Amino acid sequence: MxxxxxxxxxxxxxxxxxxxxxxxxxxxxxLDSGNSSQKPAQVVEAMRDHLTWHYGNVGRALHVLGSESTEAYEGARDKIAAFVQAPSRDEIVFTKNASEALNLVAYAFGNPVGEDERFRIGPGDEIVISEMEHHSNIVPWQLLAQRTGATLRWFPVTDEGRLDVGGLEELVNERTKIVSITHQSNVLGTVNSVSPILARVREVGALMMLDASQSVPHQPVDVTELGVDFVAFTGHKMVGPSGIGVLWGRRELLDAMPPFLGGGEMIEAVWMDHSTYAPVPHKFEAGTPPIVEAIGLGAAADYLTAVxxxxxxxxxxxxxxxxxxxxxxxxxxxxxxxxxxxxxxxxxxxxxxxxxxxxxxxxxxxxxxxxxxxxxxxxxxxxxxxxxxxxxxxxxxxxxxxxxxxxxxxxxxxxxxxxx
Incomplete structure (x- = not known):
């Protein structure tokens, strides 16, 4: 039934x-959708239609095809913002996958713009993950710890495959800068309870990120209701194409973060000795983006919403x-x-x-x-x-x-x- x-x-x-x-x-x-889901004809057709009739580069050309492509690309951003109930479309950053979204946030620490204290990290500071994480939510934080001298710590997992939060008070403490855990385990299937961890994170003044690659495709996700600071997910697990992922972040945090990659379209103005940067989300979308993939992801969101x-x-x-x-x-x-x-x-x-x-x-x-x-x-x-x-x-x-x-x-x- x-x-x-x-x-x-x-x-x-x-x-x-x-x-x-x-x-x-x-x-x-x-039976391998946790790895990558199959694609409905509606998504394939949306991508084919754009490639056939509307393709042009985005944000650059004033001709008809460029305008249509830009409108469709930014329209996809609107669809994804609505899909996860983001307060603002500008909080949706397109990446090439969830791994890039997680790396983007990890890179912000130790590379502060304007010396924002929330992203200042070094010896004595701590990063907290869990034992049930995908490598994409382990390795970026290992690299951050190696780069800055911070300490990496983690929640253990019980024999039943649940997150062991018995040591929450000690594990998440005044030295913690960020907690990044999976919303749903890609191995165990466990859906983690966010609220008790988030409450402790707020007590100590840290930030919190979720890897939602396994939850966004399978259950309603409202980033406002979750209350965390960052959420990463990917397109190819939610009946969308590969090569496209999403970072949602609180607008004021994204504004405070430095660019992750440099290049075209992420700039405001460039001189030979310095540059200024475009506002979010474009500050984080250097170069020609995955245009057709974003449009396909928007079609995937439409499909899942209709179901x-x-x-x-x-x-x-x-x-x-x-x-x-x-x-x-x-x-x-x-x-x-x-x-x-x-x-x-x-x-x-x-x-x-x-x-x-x-x-x-x-x-x-x-x-x-x-x-x-x-x-x-x-x-x-x-x-x-x-x-x-x-x-x-x-x-x-x-x-x-x-x-x-x-x-x-x-x-x-x-x-x-x-x-x-």
Missing amino acids: SAPGFDVERIRKDFPVLGRELPGGRSLVY GMDQIKAHEKELVAYALEALPEVPGLRIIGPHTPIARGGTISFTLEGIHPHDVGQILDDVYGIAVRVGHHCARPLHLRFGIPATTRASFYLYNTTAEIDALVRGLHHVQKVFG
Whole structure:
């Protein structure tokens, strides 16, 4: 059963690839949306239409094509601002992915414009992340600590796959400059509670950032309601194209931050010995931007809004509840992460006793046409915490069905027989 009014079979028709026959006559079962989602025809057509009839560079040309392209590009910014309930369109910065958005904020620390105290960082100061982060929310902060002499600290993860906030008061303290954590884990599926951490962050006068790459595509996200300072997410996980990501930040903080990249269009005026910079968001969008990708992302936001983010969340909750009941039927299967659908997204990572995940993924693909992801999912420290080198991950989205979960279970039983 799906949420009232949610017609998954109709939605699947918008994604032509889901009807593809793979070599050997296998039907495609796509359970890898946590890695990258498939694209509906509406997004593909919006991008093709712009490339065919309207393409020109943005912010530069006064001719018709340049004007149409600029209008469409900035229109996409409006759509994304509305999608995440940003107070101002100028708080939406287009990047090439979430990794760039996270790096942009990390770069601001230790490189202050006007010596803003909030971005001053050095020995004795601390940066806080968590043990469940994607590498994109670990490495930029490691680089910042190495560059400035600051100390990197992190929240541990419980055996159940939840964030351990028992030491919150000690971990987030007067030395903390920024806390950056995932909103939803790309491995565990865990949806983290923001409010208690944010309350402590405000007590000590620090800033807070969320990596929302796994939450923005799957549930309603209101950046104002979240109350944090920065949010990063990416287009290719939310039925949009690759090569486009988003940084949302509070306007006054973006104004205080230095440019991340230099080049065309991020300037106000240039002399041979110095430059002044354009206002946000253009201060952070050096060079020709990903024009058509931004337009595609705007079309993706339109598509998801039309389906309804509340309905998508409800549909995925049903899928993950079904999968959490069905998968343990497979002998030797161990789920890594919460075993209930409470505060949990549609991502399930698991191991099969005595069988390497690479073998699991290969057999599922070769025999059943089931696409899952195997490896450490760019979250190696989390896997080390659980004492495993890798997992198999099935991740669900608005176009998946319980029948596909049944196919996964059958496929895993077959894997067991092959190695039994």
